[in-house]
Amino acid sequence: MANTMWGGRFDLSPAQIMEEINASIGFDKRLWRQDILASKAHAAMLAATGIISADEEKAISGGLDTIANEIETGDFNFSRELEDIHLNIENRLKELIGPTAGKLHTARSRNDQVATDFRLYVRDQIDEIDGGLAALQYALAQQAAAHAATVMPGFTHLQTAQPVTFGHHCLAYVEMLSRDRGRFADARARLNESPLGSAALAGTGFPIDREMTAQALRFDRPTANSLDAVSDRDFALETLAAATIAAMHLSRLAEEIVNWASAQFSFAKLSDRFSTGSSIMPQKRNPDAAELIRAKTGRIAGAFHSLLMVMKGLPLAYAKDMQEDKEPVFDALVSLKLGIAAMTGMVGDMEPNKKAMKKAAGQGFSTATDLADWLVREAGLPFRDAHHVTGRIVALAEEKGKPLAKLELSDLQAIDPKITQDVYSVLSVAASVKSRKSYGGTAPSNVRREAGAG
Ligand code: ARG
8 A cells, every 4th residue: 555644646655675765763753842843833823824723723733742742651653654753743643633634734844844843953952962061161160160279280292391280271171162162052043043834845825924933933033945944954064063073172181081090190080980990900990981972072073974975965955865864963962962961970070189290290391481481580581592591401400310490509500690599489380380370371360260269
């Protein structure tokens, strides 16, 4: 028997393999809430414009509520024969309320229906992700407030560069996450237009009210071009691009945590709640969550590329290729939310090892720049000369196997007679970070202010 939803001109039902490649119900059932919400808005509009009667609208809307309840409680029978979530719901509506169900699809196509459902879904996800990112920012800011003066080595090229504070390091990620939130907010603002009423591709001859459905679904306005509305997936791509960048940020932090948790760095200890053991090596505390967060960046970035490739050669308007938009988006956003939540837990529980970080901060002549700056400020040397003098002092310290602060004054004066006892006041790591008070610098006073800790 031919398909009951669209099989009027068909004699035979689809081949098994056709059904298998065509069906999306296995994954798009995730859109059921959005589908029902949009259908109710559409039905209310059809009644308000006199396209269907008030009684018909009541029957449709009641039936949709019943279906929502069935799906919620697991009593709904999803059928692959019925292809996708839209036809599954419509078919059940017919079983529940009879032929009136067929009126719901007036002035609508699955093309504008799926575009609407998917926008609503992505919009909900963006809101959830924003909440998650805000919570992660809060966890980082808490660590920053607690460790505004905890000194650690700052690296460039992963070589010890200058001392910084752990709080400052945490706040660097807070900044990245702010930009991520901004990118999601931009994507949300642009996607917030309603495709509903664009119908298959050309609009409709029925006297519909697109403003009404747009408002009911909390869209800012209806989309302006029906061809564009049913074939645009920019909103999903833009969201995936924002997700990819956010995942990249999480991955960088995850990579640092993996390093910090190692015996070699020992900069931080992860809680038992966020570590795993080894089945053979009893001493191990593995940072698996951080590693998985780092790895998920691959599939999130992959999702962006996957959808970009699906879209790149499609002529207007809708093509079935676009059904392949959903799985990458679902997978990427679920992965990102999980990564954000795990990172939030890990950061909240993490205990920085102050002693190890302070010790490492003093290694590698990390206050050499402070020495050069002192020579500029107190001895009047041009910075380039000060750099050269400091280089010679570092070479001496290296030869003697001592940190800068442990060199004798006479040794320093042999290199430059303008050096006085006062120079020792800038050679400690604590003095170094304290002096970095320039706007955006690592000084504990800055960090406290930025972390909202006074
Ligand atoms: N399941 C389809 C999708 O996700 C819905 C739209 C189908 N439209 C059509 N004309 N076959 O894209």
